[in-house]
Every structure is written in structure tokens, then in C-alpha cells.
Amino acid sequence: MLKPLEAPPVDHLDQLEARSVHILREAYANFKQLCMLWSIGKDSTVLLWLARKAFFGHVPVPLVHIDTSYKIPEMIAYRDRLAIEWNLTMIVGQNTEALLAKRTFPEGAVDRIACCGLLKTEALKHTLSGEWPRRRLNLKSGQYEPDRNTEPFTGVIVGARADEEGSRSKERYFSPRTNANAWDVGEQPPEFWNQYKTEFAPGTHVRIHPLLDWTELNIWEYIRREQIPTVSLYYDHGSGRRYRSLGCGPCTQCVESGARDVPEIIEELKSGKFANIAERSGRAQDRDDGGGLETLRRDGYM
Amino acid sequence: MLTATATLPTDHRRLNLVIGGHVDHGKSTIIGRLLADTRSLPEGKLEQVRARCERNSKPFEYAFLLDALKDEQAQGITIDAARVFFKTAQRPYILIDAPGHIEFLRNLITGAARAEAALLVIDAKEGVRENSRRHGYMMGMLGIRQLVVLVNKMDLVGYDREVFRRIEAEFRAFLSQLGVKPDGFIPVSGREGDNIASRAAAMPWYQGPTVLETLDRFRSEEPDSDKPFRMAVQDVYKFTGQGDERRIVAGTIDSGRVSAGEEVVFYPSGKRSKVASIEVFSRAPQSAAKAGEATGFTLAEQIYLSRGEIATVAGQPRLQVVTRLKASIFWLGREPLVKQKDYVLKLGSARVPVRVEEIHRVLDASTLDVDDAKSQVDRHEVAECTLRTSRPIACDLASDLAATSRFVLVEDYEIRGGGIVREALPDAAGKGAVPFAARHHQRALVLVAAGERGPAMKADDGLLDAGRIATCLGLESSSEETLRRISEAAQLLRDAGVILVAGPAEPTTERGSVLEPC
Numbered sequence: 001m002l003k004p005l006e007a008p009p010v011d012h013l014d015q016l017e018a019r020s021v022h023i024l025r026e027a028y029a030n031f032k033q034l035c036m037l038w039s040i041g042k043d044s045t046v047l048l049w050l051a052r053k054a055f056f057g058h059v060p061v062p063l064v065h066i067d068t069s070y071k072i073p074e075m076i077a078y079r080d081r082l083a084i085e086w087n088l089t090m091i092v093g094q095n096t097e098a099l100l101a102k103r104t105f106p107e108g109a110v111d112r113i114a115c116c117g118l119l120k121t122e123a124l125k126h127t128l129s130g131e132w133p134r135r136r137l138n139l140k141s142g143q144y145e146p147d148r149n150t151e152p153f154t155g156v157i158v159g160a161r162a163d164e165e166g167s168r169s170k171e172r173y174f175s176p177r178t179n180a181n182a183w184d185v186g187e188q189p190p191e192f193w194n195q196y197k198t199e200f201a202p203g204t205h206v207r208i209h210p211l212l213d214w215t216e217l218n219i220w221e222y223i224r225r226e227q228i229p230t231v232s233l234y235y236d237h238g239s240g241r242r243y244r245s246l247g248c249g250p251c252t253q254c255v256e257s258g259a260r261d262v263p264e265i266i267e268e269l270k271s272g273k274f275a276n277i278a279e280r281s282g283r284a285q286d287r288d289d290g291g292g293l294e295t296l297r298r299d300g301y302m
Numbered sequence: 303m304l305t306a307t308a309t310l311p312t313d314h315r316r317l318n319l320v321i322g323g324h325v326d327h328g329k330s331t332i333i334g335r336l337l338a339d340t341r342s343l344p345e346g347k348l349e350q351v352r353a354r355c356e357r358n359s360k361p362f363e364y365a366f367l368l369d370a371l372k373d374e375q376a377q378g379i380t381i382d383a384a385r386v387f388f389k390t391a392q393r394p395y396i397l398i399d400a401p402g403h404i405e406f407l408r409n410l411i412t413g414a415a416r417a418e419a420a421l422l423v424i425d426a427k428e429g430v431r432e433n434s435r436r437h438g439y440m441m442g443m444l445g446i447r448q449l450v451v452l453v454n455k456m457d458l459v460g461y462d463r464e465v466f467r468r469i470e471a472e473f474r475a476f477l478s479q480l481g482v483k484p485d486g487f488i489p490v491s492g493r494e495g496d497n498i499a500s501r502a503a504a505m506p507w508y509q510g511p512t513v514l515e516t517l518d519r520f521r522s523e524e525p526d527s528d529k530p531f532r533m534a535v536q537d538v539y540k541f542t543g544q545g546d547e548r549r550i551v552a553g554t555i556d557s558g559r560v561s562a563g564e565e566v567v568f569y570p571s572g573k574r575s576k577v578a579s580i581e582v583f584s585r586a587p588q589s590a591a592k593a594g595e596a597t598g599f600t601l602a603e604q605i606y607l608s609r610g611e612i613a614t615v616a617g618q619p620r621l622q623v624v625t626r627l628k629a630s631i632f633w634l635g636r637e638p639l640v641k642q643k644d645y646v647l648k649l650g651s652a653r654v655p656v657r658v659e660e661i662h663r664v665l666d667a668s669t670l671d672v673d674d675a676k677s678q679v680d681r682h683e684v685a686e687c688t689l690r691t692s693r694p695i696a697c698d699l700a701s702d703l704a705a706t707s708r709f710v711l712v713e714d715y716e717i718r719g720g721g722i723v724r725e726a727l728p729d730a731a732g733k734g735a736v737p738f739a740a741r742h743h744q745r746a747l748v749l750v751a752a753g754e755r756g757p758a759m760k761a762d763d764g765l766l767d768a769g770r771i772a773t774c775l776g777l778e779s780s781s782e783e784t785l786r787r788i789s790e791a792a793q794l795l796r797d798a799g800v801i802l803v804a805g806p807a808e809p810t811t812e813r814g815s816v817l818e819p820c
Contacts, residue, residue: 192415
């Protein structure tokens with residue numbers, strides 16, 4: 001017979017944190033060319049914080065940001081400020097070719113999905129492989145300079161969460177990608193007992209997802225507990241509108257919400273109007289991809 | 303009968319739940335019901351699916367809810383152990399939906415290994431089938447301690463108590479052969495919602511809890527803080543480049559607890575030191591750490607450690623250190639597991655080449671039929687094997703400590719199987735399974751003597767005279783490759799528990815004599 005439930009001696013955030021830290025340490029121990037994607041959003045910033053937890057205040061892994069040039073300016077300022085404050089190895093990649101040729105959605109040349117494909121997926125693919133120039137932030141001068149490391153990254157840490165949308169709900173913590181960057185959703189490796197896919201064939205790489213078990217609510221609860229700095233775009237400053245999810249300016253819409261700070265966002269997620277509405281509902285490319293991101297993600301989108 | 307438990311804070315930890323069962327036994331309907339009855343569906347979803355059914359003059363089914371969600375999320379492209387999020391008044395859940403088809407056993411395993419509790423669905427009309435048993439077997443082997451069996455589609459058998467009793471008796475008998483004790487059997491109808499969220503008027507003979515009540519009574523798995531201390535060393539961090547002089551041994555505690563000041567012993571090396579401090583970043587200082595924590599500590603003495611070591615506390619039951627072990631293995635590879643082929647065994651943070659020395663018996667996880675004569679283990683089979691690792695590894699027996707008895711087998715970069723250590727066997731030379739250094743009653747050391755060769759030889763002689771197992775190694779060249787080889791040899795000798803004295807080589811052909819560790 002089952003016993004009645006007892007009070008939880010382990011906090012749920014502690015439990016999530018411990019698992020993520022374990023995964024980050026496994027990644028660091030097993031992948032020589034390891035990087036972490038930082039979108040500047042709340043999830044990958046929590047991931048960055050978890051790295052500081054895992055490595056006792058240090059971040060021994062370079063951070064890669066794909067700059068579409070359409071990110072909201074405040075995001076870029078915040079990125080460089082934290083990079084200097086936290087002593088980060090900050091790498092930026094970009095599809096300069098597409099931008100110069102004006103092959104973007106805001107310029108009217110391509111649709112949203114193609115724009116994401118060019119400015120994010122393509123830029124990511126070639127920045128990871130080292131084929132396209134990587135720029136690295138000089139922490140002393142605050143300027144970006146060409147990075148000398150052009151080795152392909154074989155381990156890429158990404159802040160995807162399973163509750164975001166369907167294709168992410170099927171991810172593994174350690175998820176292999178082919179040399180064409182593709183994801184074979186139907187043939188994923190088994191993953192159990194804290195043993196992950198840390199061996200990989202030459203030319204392939206592994207995406208590592210330490211935040212898979214976190215929900216949007218957990219992210220905000222953790223931001224509150226740890227006092228992690230976030231971009232102010234997430235909060236309402238009096239207009240009754242705020243960003244719930246951050247992306248490129250032209251494809252990310254504000255939501256109607258008067259949440260002014262982290263506790264108010266948590267309240268809103270728990271019992272308010274967002275309790276049953278998907279987080280990425282303000283992201284236009286998801287709708288254009290048939291409501292999911294599987295098409296984009298199979299090709300290497302994060 | 304169980305009564306409702308007191309209301310818990312809504313922040314309560316999420317429970318990981320896996321649902322398994324034979325294909326078409328009604329898992330999707332039950333999940334759809336759970337989502338609808340706990341109001342965990344997105345706004346308007348239920349109405350939308352009902353309306354679509356009406357338009358197509360198709361009777362509404364709760365399974366469509368799950369399909370609709372999956373379709374929407376993934377365009378119905380893939381089948382995997384998808385996570386479904388829902389919550390009851392008590393707490394949130396992640397339900398891992400494992401496909402019933404045998405092809406997807408690896409997904410069931412992935413899902414079930416993360417789960418703290420399991421639901422197994424059996425069709426009342428079809429009865430116990432192949433994958434009902436196989437899933438039951440795997441859940442037991444993966445270490446799920448809470449299991450409830452749902453006998454579904456009771457409406458199709460006229461809510462007949464006898465049908466339910468028969469299935470319960472049959473499946474209970476099957477599970478008892480595996481040593482699995484289910485927490486209960488519930489007669490349900492996913493379609494009618496009987497005994498899912500509310501009690502079924504149609505089955506007054508059933509007085510037990512509903513499915514929802516059962517879920518809320520499952521206990522969150524608590525880390526084993528009261529068992530012996532075990533922590534696989536994930537890494538040793540030293541960020542001197544960043545001006546940080548700490549040397550931190552990092553890992554996640556599998557069981558037990560450790561405090562500053564305690565003596566720790568690492569296996570397989572047998573090295574010892576005292577914990578100087580527990581290290582944290584951006585949280586209150588702590589003087590102890592316990593199971594479930596991803597932690598790190600500094601040591602009083604700077605000993606050389608690497609991945610593959612497991613930390614224990616001195617005086618507590620020690621680990622087995624073996625090169626031969628008997629294990630229960632399940633195999634997922636398309637190619638069979640065979641003898642005389644190299645695999646890689648991963649246990650904790652250890653990673654060692656391994657071979658199958660003997661396949662004792664192969665078991666069909668569904669029928670429990672045993673084959674003693676098979677010389678290979680095919681896909682989805684379970685087997686008792688003797689494995690031989692190329693280097694000593696530290697582990698526990700499954701009967702002592704589960705976490706540190708579990709390993710995976712890797713072939714061609716992929717995890718192809720999993721297993722648990724049943725028995726530690728003496729190595730090929732018949733030596734017992736204890737750390738080498740401890741067996742020699744000494745500590746493995748590498749001493750480096752500078753200058754002339756004389757002092758090194760003298761030190762070696764002195765050690766031998768004192769009854770130590772020691773040897774001398776000449777360093778003649780400083781080329782990188784030579785140094786690499788020497789350091790490898792030094793490590794091997796150290797692992798064998800030998801005291802190694804390294805000094806300048808004599809310009810003759812004579813080398814330090816390597817003594818057999820005995």
C-alpha cells in the first residue's frame with residue numbers, strides 16, 4: 001500500500017539545479033571543443049548562471065552569440081556588460097553575406113522562416129564549424145576582435161526546454177547532430193542512469209541541453225531566488241506591455257501584461273492570464289512553421 | 303481505503319512518471335483523460351477536438367487529445383518518449399509516454415530511467431501481452447520502485463470483477479518472479495473515465511483509490527542520504543589562470559553524505575585524504591553535502607585524482623574494485639552483443655574497455671524463457687554475463703547500492719546496452735577483488751629522485767628491504783613521447799599499488815627491474 005505523501009525535503013529548484021550542473025560538468029569533461037550558446041534571453045542566461053555554479057564562479061566555456069543584427073539594442077548592451085563583469089569568453093558570429101545582400105525578412109527579400117534559416121541556422125552552423133569568422137570580445141578594450149580559435153566546436157550547450165514546444169519535448173540531454181548539422185528525431189540514442197552520449201564520430205557534434213526539465217515558471221523562480229540579472233525588456237515599464245520571449249525585433253511581439261518585476265511575472269504564470277498560453281505565442285516564425293519548430297530544428301536551429 | 307491527503311504547497315516538486323504497456327491497450331486514452339480531467343489542456347483544446355470530430359461524424363475519443371497536441375507540436379512526424387506536462391491540485395507531473403511498440407524499447411528505457419513511478423496499462427479484453435511483461439521487466443530492472451497497474455477498457459468486459467481479478471493474479475505472479483511488488487491494480491475505463499479522476503459507479507466492488515489519487519500518493523524519490531557515501535569524480539578543477547588557487551574535486555553525490563574534516567578514500571586507486579572544505583558558488587556556505595547535490599570539495603593533501611575514481615568515506619562499506627564482474631545486461635543494439643569484441647563500459651565517470659568473457663544465460667524479458675546455450679545476446683534480450691575490464695574499476699553490487707552498480711555499454715560511439723553489477727569476481731590471476739594498494743598494505747607512490755642514479759636505487763632497495771612492493775624506473779630522455787610513455791607506465795604501476803622510484807637512468811642497458819605485484 002502506498003504511504004501518504006510527505007513534505008518535500010529537497011527543494012524542486014535545488015533538484016533541477018543539481019541535474020543541470022551535473023550535465024554541464026559531464027559536457028566540460030568530455031568535449032574538448034565545447035561552447036555554450038547565449039541568446040541573451042532568460043533561459044540561456046540561467047544556463048550561464050548554472051555554469052558559474054558548476055565551475056565555482058568561473059565560466060571555462062566560450063559563449064557563442066549569433067547576432068542577426070535585428071536583436072533589440074538593449075540585448076547587445078546587456079550581453080557585453082555581463083561578459084566583462086563575469087569574465088566571459090564572448091564569441092559572436094553573423095551571416096554578414098546575407099545581411100549585405102539584404103536577404104532578410106525585414107528587407108522584404110525572404111519570408112520569416114527563410115530569414116531565420118539564413119541569419120540564425122546558417123550563421124550558427126558556420127560559426128560552430130569555424131568556417132565563418134568568429135569575433136571575440138576583448139574584455140579590456142570592450143571591442144570585438146577576430147578570434148584565433150577556428151576549431152570546430154564538437155559540443156554545443158543549448159538552453160532549450162522540453163516544455164517550449166513539441167520537438168523540444170523529444171530532445172535528449174546529449175543529442176547528436178550529423179556533419180550536416182541535422183537532427184534525426186526518430187533515431188535518438190537511449191539515455192539513462194546519468195550516462196550520456198559523450199562519444200561521437202569525427203565530423204559530427206553533440207548538442208547538450210541542461211535545461212530540458214525546466215519550465216518557464218522554474219526559470220523565473222530560479223531568477224528570483226538567485227537574483228540573476230535579466231534584460232529589462234521582460235518587464236512592463238508603464239505601457240502595460242512587455243516581452244515574454246526575446247528574439248529579433250521584427251518577429252517578436254510584446255504581450256499585454258502589467259508585470260513589472262520577477263515576482264509579478266511568477267504570479268502571472270502561476271495563476272494569471274498566461275497560465276495556459278504558450279510562451280512562444282509571440283514568436284511569428286513558430287506559426288509560420290506550422291505551429292512547431294520541427295522543420296527549423298531538424299536543420300540545426302536551436 | 304485511502305483518504306485525501308492534506309493540501310500541499312503548489313510549488314511542490316514535480317513527479318516524473320512513465321506510462322507503459324502493450325500497443326493499443328489504451329495509454330493515449332488514459333493520458334487524454336488525465337489531461338482533460340485535471341484541466342491541464344490549453345484553453346479551448348477540448349472543444350476544438352470535439353468540434354472536429356462532430357464535423358467528420360466521428361465519435362470523440364480522448365486519445366485524439368493527445369494526438370492533437372502531438373500533431374500540433376510535432377506535426378505527427380516522430381514517435382518518441384515525449385514528455386507531457388500536467389498538474390493535479392497536489393503537484394505538477396511530467397508524464398513520459400513510452401510507445402508500446404517493441405521498436406521503441408530504447409525510448410521506454412530512456413523514459414523509465416528518468417521516472418520515479420510507473421503506470422502500466424493492460425487491456426482487460428486482451429489481457430496480459432508480450433510488451434505488458436517486457437515493460438514490467440524493464441521497469442523493474444531500471445529500478446522503478448513505485449508501480450501501479452491499470453486494467454483498462456473495463457467497459458468492454460461488462461465491468462466484470464472476475465476478469466480484473468484474473469489479470470491481476472496473472473500479472474502479480476509475473477512481477478513476483480522479478481522481485482517487483484506493485485503498489486496496486488486499478489480497474490479503469492479511459493473512455494468512460496471510470497476510476498481515472500472519479501470513482502466508477504459501474505464498479506462498486508472496487509474500493510481502492512482512483513488513478514489521480516494514486517498519482518498524488520506516489521512519493522518523490524528521495525536521494526539516499528543515509529546510505530554509504532558515494533560520489534563519482536567528474537573532474538578536478540583548478541582555475542589558476544583566473545587567480546583561483548582552489549583545487550576542487552567535483553561530482554554529484556549518488557548516496558550518503560560527506561562533511562569537512564572527514565577522511566575520504568577514492569577507488570579504484572585507494573588514495574586517501576581529508577576533506578578540507580565544501581565549496582559553493584553564490585549560496586550559503588556549507589560544511590557538509592548530501593545525496594543528490596552537485597557539489598565539490600577541496601582536500602587537505604594534494605593527491606592526483608582523475609575521472610573514474612569514486613569517493614567514499616573511510617570506515618564506511620567500501621567499493622568493490624574489480625576487473626571481472628557478473629552482471630545482468632539488457633541489449634539494444636541492432637548487432638548482437640558477442641564475445642571477443644571490444645566494447646566500452648561506462649560506470650559513474652569511469653570509462654574502460656571491456657569484453658564479454660562468458661554469456662551464462664539469455665532471457666526473453668517477455669516470456670522469462672531462459673536459453674543457456676546462446677552465445678550472443680540479441681536486440682531487446684536480457685542476459686547474465688561475465689565481463690572483463692582492461693583496467694580495474696570501482697563499483698557496488700546491485701544488492702548493496704543501486705546507483706553505483708549501474709553501467710552502460712558503448713559500441714561505435716553509441717550506448718547499446720545497460721547493466722547492473724551482480725557479483726564481483728576474482729581477476730584472472732585469482733586475486734581477490736580488493737584495491738591493489740590496500741592489498742599490499744601500502745600506499746601507491748611515485749617518488750622522483752633527482753641527480754645521480756644512486757639515490758633512486760638506494761631508495762628502491764630500502765623499500766624492498768622494508769617489505770614494500772617497489773620498483774625503479776630510469777628517466778633517460780626528455781622527449782615528449784618518452785615522457786608520455788613514462789607517465790603512462792607510472793600510472794599503471796601506481797594503479798597496481800606499486801611504489802615507484804623514478805630517477806636518472808644508468809648509461810648501461812640495465813633498467814630498473816619491474817617487480818610483479820603479487
